[in-house]
Amino acid sequence: MPRRDWAQFHSPKNLASALSVEAAELLEHFQWLTEAQSHSLDAPKKAEVAAEAADVLLYLLQLCDKLDIDLVKAAHLKMVVNGEKYPVARARGSSRKYTET
Amino acid sequence: MPRRDWAQFHSPKNLASALSVEAAELLEHFQWLTEAQSHSLDAPKKAEVAAEAADVLLYLLQLCDKLDIDLVKAAHLKMVVNGEKYPVARARGSSRKYTET
Amino acid sequence: MPRRDWAQFHSPKNLASALSVEAAELLEHFQWLTEAQSHSLDAPKKAEVAAEAADVLLYLLQLCDKLDIDLVKAAHLKMVVNGEKYPVARARGSSRKYTET
Amino acid sequence: MPRRDWAQFHSPKNLASALSVEAAELLEHFQWLTEAQSHSLDAPKKAEVAAEAADVLLYLLQLCDKLDIDLVKAAHLKMVVNGEKYPVARARGSSRKYTET
Numbered sequence: 001m002p003r004r005d006w007a008q009f010h011s012p013k014n015l016a017s018a019l020s021v022e023a024a025e026l027l028e029h030f031q032w033l034t035e036a037q038s039h040s041l042d043a044p045k046k047a048e049v050a051a052e053a054a055d056v057l058l059y060l061l062q063l064c065d066k067l068d069i070d071l072v073k074a075a076h077l078k079m080v081v082n083g084e085k086y087p088v089a090r091a092r093g094s095s096r097k098y099t100e101t
Numbered sequence: 102m103p104r105r106d107w108a109q110f111h112s113p114k115n116l117a118s119a120l121s122v123e124a125a126e127l128l129e130h131f132q133w134l135t136e137a138q139s140h141s142l143d144a145p146k147k148a149e150v151a152a153e154a155a156d157v158l159l160y161l162l163q164l165c166d167k168l169d170i171d172l173v174k175a176a177h178l179k180m181v182v183n184g185e186k187y188p189v190a191r192a193r194g195s196s197r198k199y200t201e202t
Numbered sequence: 203m204p205r206r207d208w209a210q211f212h213s214p215k216n217l218a219s220a221l222s223v224e225a226a227e228l229l230e231h232f233q234w235l236t237e238a239q240s241h242s243l244d245a246p247k248k249a250e251v252a253a254e255a256a257d258v259l260l261y262l263l264q265l266c267d268k269l270d271i272d273l274v275k276a277a278h279l280k281m282v283v284n285g286e287k288y289p290v291a292r293a294r295g296s297s298r299k300y301t302e303t
Numbered sequence: 304m305p306r307r308d309w310a311q312f313h314s315p316k317n318l319a320s321a322l323s324v325e326a327a328e329l330l331e332h333f334q335w336l337t338e339a340q341s342h343s344l345d346a347p348k349k350a351e352v353a354a355e356a357a358d359v360l361l362y363l364l365q366l367c368d369k370l371d372i373d374l375v376k377a378a379h380l381k382m383v384v385n386g387e388k389y390p391v392a393r394a395r396g397s398s399r400k401y402t403e404t
Contacts, residue, residue: 009234013131013139017233023124024226030114031219038114050170054179069151078155118334125327132320133312215333215341225326232316240316252372256381271353280357
């Protein structure tokens with residue numbers, strides 16, 4: 001028996017919302033920083049960002065569990081696909097992916 | 102030497118944006134489904150969701166790498182914190198966390 | 203002279219982040235509710251949702267102002283485009299847009 | 304009678320998701336740009352951003368309509384509240400709101 005009986009709220013639809021909300025909370029920490037500032041967070045801010053990153057991971061794992069998705073396998077597959085979409089010889093030094101998608 | 106030389110775009114600020122955008126793309130697959138429908142995706146839809154989930158994970162890992170955050174440790178810490186915030190004896194059968202935050 | 207001198211933080215890039223974060227804060231109010239519950243918020247919750255909706259609008263207006271985008275004209279154009287993409291005779295009673303995009 | 308009969312999908316919960324997804328699509332256009340680049344979009348990119356901004360507004364209006372929220376009144380109220388939270392005399396020249404929240 002589930003210990004807290006919260007499964008009733010945890011439909012994949014709801015977990016996908018929660019994941020997106022947590023990702024936005026993580027983004028909130030960076031929204032007014034410059035890119036340069038975002039490289040060097042102080043310790044308290046870094047701890048807050050780590051906690052938000054953990055929330056993102058935990059909801060992602062719950063979502064994949066509910067949907068019977070093998071997340072590690074999906075990530076490997078994605079890395080292969082990305083490798084084919086952006087071969088090193090053509091992509092290096094280019095920002096086309098970033099500026100012209 | 103980085104193989105594709107994309108690191109210049111991958112500030113933590115930008116990676117946090119990309120993470121949030123990918124999480125929203127994942128959510129998009131669920132936004133018009135009922136909660137019941139969201140439990141039983143057909144195979145093509147499930148493959149699309151798996152690919153989006155992979156994107157979320159890959160950006161999350163890149164972000165944590167840039168910031169020198171130990172994601173697994175952060176997730177463990179979060180689970181301990183959640184266990185203390187929502188002790189089983191009080192939380193079971195209650196939806197207070199969900200409906201009254 | 204701008205009264206609070208915050209314009210330095212308000213690049214379109216940053217405003218787009220802030221807009222997305224506010225939209226997620228609005229979503230957070232709904233994420234554990236059923237669709238039925240989401241139709242009948244109590245007064246305090248409704249006031250909170252209204253405040254988040256206002257934040258979304260205010261950032262959207264600032265972003266469009268910075269980019270010299272005529273938002274009302276863009277919305278009218280979009281309504282015309284949507285009218286052509288989903289003509290009434292074909293779209294009525296169908297959920298294709300929602301379930302098969 | 305509603306012309307396309309899509310109201311069945313348009314619960315406040317679903318509209319809040321759609322709003323958040325559209326805001327992320329808007330953000331996607333900016334995620335790899337520098338802040339400086341984000342000020343000067345070329346015409347095709349600006350048209351795409353305008354179309355996403357329109358989507359955000361249209362979902363926001365639908366959501367407020369469903370919930371019987373007066374969006375303009377809520378925005379006015381929010382501006383008053385912000386004026387009190389960040390009085391000009393204390394806020395000018397300071398980035399505290401942005402860097403220390």
